[in-house]
Every structure is written in structure tokens, then in C-alpha cells.
Amino acid sequence: MRHHFFVCTNRRAAHVPKPSCGGNGSEEVLFALREERERRGLSVDIFLTATGCLGRCAGSGTAIVVYPDGVWYVGVTVADVPELVEQHMVAGMVVERLLDSQIR
Numbered sequence: 001m002r003h004h005f006f007v008c009t010n011r012r013a014a015h016v017p018k019p020s021c022g023g024n025g026s027e028e029v030l031f032a033l034r035e036e037r038e039r040r041g042l043s044v045d046i047f048l049t050a051t052g053c054l055g056r057c058a059g060s061g062t063a064i065v066v067y068p069d070g071v072w073y074v075g076v077t078v079a080d081v082p083e084l085v086e087q088h089m090v091a092g093m094v095v096e097r098l099l100d101s102q103i104r
């Protein structure tokens with residue numbers, strides 16, 4: 001295993017005012033990451049796991065943490081998946097623009 005992506009799929013009840021990744025489309029992000037990983041034959045090297053809240057809830061997108069890199073992404077959307085796969089999963093390079101600016 002080269003990288004293990006933990007993707008927050010926590011979804012809060014509709015009456016809870018705090019945003020959640022599940023409410024921001026994180027299940028679609030996880031599905032897109034899995035599809036792209038399979039398409040590229042990376043299943044042996046890249047692990048993907050749905051998680052509960054990672055404590056990085058934002059008003060849009062999904063929080064993801066990647067180990068052993070210790071890299072935190074926030075605000076990830078389906079549109080970011082091709083770049084995330086190409087840059088991080090394949091090339092092992094961080095996607096700077098998606099980094100959580102509060103964890104560096």
C-alpha cells in the first residue's frame with residue numbers, strides 16, 4: 001500500500017446547522033475516487049476508506065486525510081477527483097490548492 005485515503009462521509013441530520021461532508025456530496029467523491037482507482041489498476045497500491053467526521057467540516061466539499069503522508073485536504077469535490085488521482089495517487093505529489101490551510 002502506497003497511500004491510504006480516508007474520505008469523510010459523515011452526514012448530519014437536516015436540522016443540525018453545522019455543515020457536513022456527507023451533505024456536501026462526499027459519497028459521490030468517494031465513488032468517483034474508487035472508480036478512477038479501479039480504472040487505473042491502482043487497487044493494490046491505493047486504499048480508500050469512508051470515515052466519520054474528521055473534524056475539518058467546511059461549508060462545501062469533502063475532507064480527506066492521506067496516510068502515511070499526513071496530508072489533509074478540504075473542500076474536495078467530484079470535479080477535483082481527476083487531479084487528485086493523477087497528482088497524488090499516481091505521481092505521489094500533493095495537490096497544493098486543496099490542502100487544509102489550517103493543518104500544515
Ligand code: FES
Nearest residue numbers: 008021054056057
Ligand atoms: S463532517 Fe466531514 S470533517 Fe466533519
